[in-house]
Amino acid sequence: MINRLYAIAIKEFRQIRRDPRTVIIIFFFPVLMLVLFGYAVNFDVDHIKLGVYDEDMSPLSREYIKSLESSGYFDIVTYIDNPKEINKLLDEKTVQCAVVFPNDLSEKFYANENVKIQYLIDGVNGNTATVIMNYVNAATRDLSSKYMTETLARSGLNSYQPIDLQPIFWFNPDLKTSEFMIPGLVASILITLSVVLTAVSIVREKELGTIEQINVSPVSAIELLLGKILPYTLLSLLVAALIIISGHFVFQVQIKGNIFLLFISVLLYLFASLNLGIFVSTIAESQQVAFQMGILISQLPSNLLSGFIFPIESMPKLVQYLTNITPAKFFLTILRAILIKGVGLEAFWDQLIYLFIFGLILLILASIRVRRQRI
Amino acid sequence: MKIIYNFVIKEFLQFKRDRRMFMTVIIAPVIQLIFLGYAANMDIKVIHTVVFDQDRTETSRNFIRSFESSGYFNIDYYVDNYSDLTKLIDKGDALVGIVIPTDFEKKIGAHRTVQVQTIYDGSDGNKAAISAGYSMGIAASFSQDIANEYLQTAGIKKSLSGTIEPEVRVWYNPDLTTRVYMLPSIVGLIIMLVTTSLTSLAIVKEREIGTMEQLIVTPIKSYQIIAGKLVPFTILGFLSASIVISVMRFWFDIPIKGSVVFLFFSAFLFMLSTLGLGLFISTIAKTQVQAMITSAFAVIMPMIFLSGFAFPIENMPILIQYVTYLVPLRYFIVILRGIILKGIGLNELWPQVTALLIFGTSILLLSSLRFRKKLE
Numbered sequence: 001m002i003n004r005l006y007a008i009a010i011k012e013f014r015q016i017r018r019d020p021r022t023v024i025i026i027f028f029f030p031v032l033m034l035v036l037f038g039y040a041v042n043f044d045v046d047h048i049k050l051g052v053y054d055e056d057m058s059p060l061s062r063e064y065i066k067s068l069e070s071s072g073y074f075d076i077v078t079y080i081d082n083p084k085e086i087n088k089l090l091d092e093k094t095v096q097c098a099v100v101f102p103n104d105l106s107e108k109f110y111a112n113e114n115v116k117i118q119y120l121i122d123g124v125n126g127n128t129a130t131v132i133m134n135y136v137n138a139a140t141r142d143l144s145s146k147y148m149t150e151t152l153a154r155s156g157l158n159s160y161q162p163i164d165l166q167p168i169f170w171f172n173p174d175l176k177t178s179e180f181m182i183p184g185l186v187a188s189i190l191i192t193l194s195v196v197l198t199a200v201s202i203v204r205e206k207e208l209g210t211i212e213q214i215n216v217s218p219v220s221a222i223e224l225l226l227g228k229i230l231p232y233t234l235l236s237l238l239v240a241a242l243i244i245i246s247g248h249f250v251f252q253v254q255i256k257g258n259i260f261l262l263f264i265s266v267l268l269y270l271f272a273s274l275n276l277g278i279f280v281s282t283i284a285e286s287q288q289v290a291f292q293m294g295i296l297i298s299q300l301p302s303n304l305l306s307g308f309i310f311p312i313e314s315m316p317k318l319v320q321y322l323t324n325i326t327p328a329k330f331f332l333t334i335l336r337a338i339l340i341k342g343v344g345l346e347a348f349w350d351q352l353i354y355l356f357i358f359g360l361i362l363l364i365l366a367s368i369r370v371r372r373q374r375i
Numbered sequence: 376m377k378i379i380y381n382f383v384i385k386e387f388l389q390f391k392r393d394r395r396m397f398m399t400v401i402i403a404p405v406i407q408l409i410f411l412g413y414a415a416n417m418d419i420k421v422i423h424t425v426v427f428d429q430d431r432t433e434t435s436r437n438f439i440r441s442f443e444s445s446g447y448f449n450i451d452y453y454v455d456n457y458s459d460l461t462k463l464i465d466k467g468d469a470l471v472g473i474v475i476p477t478d479f480e481k482k483i484g485a486h487r488t489v490q491v492q493t494i495y496d497g498s499d500g501n502k503a504a505i506s507a508g509y510s511m512g513i514a515a516s517f518s519q520d521i522a523n524e525y526l527q528t529a530g531i532k533k534s535l536s537g538t539i540e541p542e543v544r545v546w547y548n549p550d551l552t553t554r555v556y557m558l559p560s561i562v563g564l565i566i567m568l569v570t571t572s573l574t575s576l577a578i579v580k581e582r583e584i585g586t587m588e589q590l591i592v593t594p595i596k597s598y599q600i601i602a603g604k605l606v607p608f609t610i611l612g613f614l615s616a617s618i619v620i621s622v623m624r625f626w627f628d629i630p631i632k633g634s635v636v637f638l639f640f641s642a643f644l645f646m647l648s649t650l651g652l653g654l655f656i657s658t659i660a661k662t663q664v665q666a667m668i669t670s671a672f673a674v675i676m677p678m679i680f681l682s683g684f685a686f687p688i689e690n691m692p693i694l695i696q697y698v699t700y701l702v703p704l705r706y707f708i709v710i711l712r713g714i715i716l717k718g719i720g721l722n723e724l725w726p727q728v729t730a731l732l733i734f735g736t737s738i739l740l741l742s743s744l745r746f747r748k749k750l751e
Contacts, residue, residue: 022665029672037680039695043501116542125556125687127417127501134508141515148522157529158486162521163438165514166490167507169497170464177500185680192676196667204663207584285393287663288580292399292572294667296407299568299675304411304561309685311502313421319413333467340498347466 004219008227012201016231026197027239030189034182034243038251041181045131046073051095053080058106064117067143068099073135090122097121097132171341182247183335184308187328189243190266191273191302192295194236198277199294200287201228202370207287221370225363229274233267236274240266256342265334268352272327272359273298279362282369302328330354378595382603390607400573400611401618404565408558408619412627415557417685422506425452425469427460430479438475438491441517447509460494470496471506486525558629559711560684562619563704566642567649567678570612574653575670577604578746579660601743605650612646613639623715632718641710641728647735648703649674655742678704706730 016023050068054061068074077095080086089095100118108115119136123129145161153159169175205211214224244262247253255262277294284290303309305319306328312320323329330351337348345352390396424442428435442448452469454460463469472494482489493510495503581587590600620638623629631638652674660666680686681695682704688696699705706727713719713727721728 019662019664021661022668025665025668029668033672033676036695036698037676040680040691040699041686042690043686044690118542118544120544123556128687130417130419130505131501134505137512138508141512145515145518148519152522152525155526155529157525160486160488162483162486162488162518163514164488164490165511166492167511168492168494169503169507170494172497172500172503175497175500175504180499180501188676189672192671193668196671197664200664200667284395286396286580287583287667288573288576289393289395289399291576291663291667292396292569293403295568295572295671295675296399296403299671299679300407300411300564303679305414310414310416311419311499313423314416314418315414319410322410323414336498337467341465341496343465 001220001223005223005227005230008219008224009230012228012231016235026193026235027242030193030239030243031246034185034189034246035250037185038178038182038247041185042177043127043131043181044177045128047075048073048097048132048135049077049095050074051078051080051086051089051098052076053083053086053098053100055103056101056105060106060109061101064101064140064143065099068136068139071135071139086120090120093122095122096128097136099136178251179253179340180336181308182251182253183332183339184303184306186240186243186247186335187269187306187331188299188302188308190236190240190269191276191298191326191328193239194232194270194273195277195280195294195298196291197232197235198228198274199280199284199290201232201278202281203284203287203290206285221367222363224370225278225367229271229278232274233270236270237266240270253339255339257338258344261345262335262338265331265338265348265352265355268355268359269327269331269334272331272355272362275359275362275366276327279366279369282366301326305329306332308332324354327355327358330358379599379603379606382595382599383606386603386607390611400569400615404569404615404619405622407565408561408622409626411561412554412558412623415561416554419502419505420447422448422471422502422509423469424448424450424471424473425454425460425463426450426473426475427454427457428475429477430475432480434480434483435475438479438517439473441513442473442510445509445513447506464494464496467496470499470502471510473510483521554627555629555716556712557685558623558627559715560682560708562616562623563645563682563707563711564679564684565619566612566616566645567704568675569615570608570646570649571653571670571674573608573611574604574650575656575660575666575674576663577608577654578657579663579666580657582661583663597746598743601654601739601746604654605739608650609643609646612650613643616642616646629715631715633714633720637720638711638714641707641714641724641731644728644731644735645703645707645710648731648738651735651738651742652703655738655745658742658745677702681705682708684708700730703731703734706734 052065054065065076069076074097078089080089080098083100086098086100090098098120100120102115102118105115105117117140121129121132149159149161172179202211205214219227244255248255276297280290280293280297284293305323306326307323308328312323312329315323334348334351337343341347426439428439439450443450448471452463454463457474460469460472460474464472474492474494476489476491479489479491491514493507495507497503581590616639624631653670656666656670656674660669681699681702683699684704688699688705691699709727710724710731713724
């Protein structure tokens, strides 16, 4: 069995080697894309373009504006004199956010009334809008509590802030999002590469007719599949090492956890992804269809359902179950745990088992299909 | 014309022979849009929280309850030691840990500042920052209540000043549901996936299987082959596009505020670019595998990450922002969001429409120039 498996693997290797152009593409694109996208994928929101419409022109409104500015998140790009202009500025995206101080602001405030400062935020990007809202609330809160302690003091009471909430951020104190996103890119690039490479491996033999030769040889289904997977596993492992190293040097992604665990996890992820491709290969009749199916299975699910771009907890329950169709989900949890948190096996052993089961089921399905086709 | 027509018929016959092709062009996009439509949600509404309450008094329970009643925090775990809290955050089961000190009630009663630790799993910077914002807000209003009570018990009926509150209005998308904002772009993504994956193998396939030789010896011109390949793909692309747009409209109930005709016209322009890119790859690749890898990495992935679909372009470094001008989906997403969400038309969207037109025609021109009826 080992001999025949070995023979298939060697054959596959020779085929790959005979096409150096493809080998170059296989190494070149993943690294280039990791670097290119690594700069693009982040959710950081700063330098929010703010327009100010101040009808009040009072010390209170000026102090408020100052506190917005000093938060460091807002750039005041324009002072507005006419309320009609606000619409236009938001439409043209000159400002992302406009603040309106009503003309009776300080009058009401000192008459012990509650005053409202109006904000208009461009909500087209929901996430950015949420972050802006957060900053707005924080700036207002700081000012409010300042007035509150002043009030307490002026009433001759103990001037203090009752609760001092101290936030501590673990693993990533600067809250940079890029470090969190790079593992997602790694997962997405690896699954795309391995699915596309193997999706055609059986189909090509069918399309060119060489499958007949394999069928008449004493190679069994499982030997054929494993022999096909082996060379691509080595190839993809090299690519994985290359992109993780580039992530480290270009984006300073540290490997805080155990390197050996990282290796095992990458291996299991590749096992699952390659088998996904092999399975597609047994269904499709032409390389064209194999490619389309491979892309549909690997691209959008690994990016959108894996927790890379959209948080899984925010999805409806049913869709949360569906996220299990992509091995990228499990790998992402592991990769983030090893790279960012630096925690050990106890935090993600279950994910490793999922990956293994995922790959195994697909391998079994694929070998059943291959065996049936031969008869 | 007759020649092109015959060629188109040949291509369609080939499609018909492979039923799975129809699956991937028609059924798969619908399934994808439905799943992804529900998944595409960046709203952070469920924050898994662990509480380590060392005080266990009425006041500390009230404080915890104010987190729960905010609607954002789910208190999933109560622990009685620090290491359990650490484990839950390490494993990712809890995003936030609240540590209430033993003297919480005592200090509040004595009108002294009490420090409450909140620990966040910072690995997702975005989520951590937003949840920190929520918890600071909750703590601030809890503080405010205590201070007001303090003033009242001290016999001061009225405070010297009112309070300031921001009143936030969000435009275009008042409920801040990311789905409304994301769905039009997912429609664009799916149209792109279907069309690019269709054409990127079109020419190289004939070459690899050997049927290119037959095309070469037939009296048919290069441009006729290109046109004959493009027409069926455009029709399939349109079919796919109309289906996903209908799913968006009727399944997710997102009305198209602008002109439907204009929407389809711009979808056509967008398809010129994606079909053109696919065709271009097909003419430069030597094997189908090469074409697949090139289109997956150099066309499909940039469309996902550099189009502004999920990651705002204005946050990217300037150099990368220039690269995004080469991504046709960038323009199409602006058009889609403009027509569907804002109801604007050609008056506002002409720059994007022109960009797509120029991109599409030049890439198609380039690939017909590259395509030669000869064997290597």
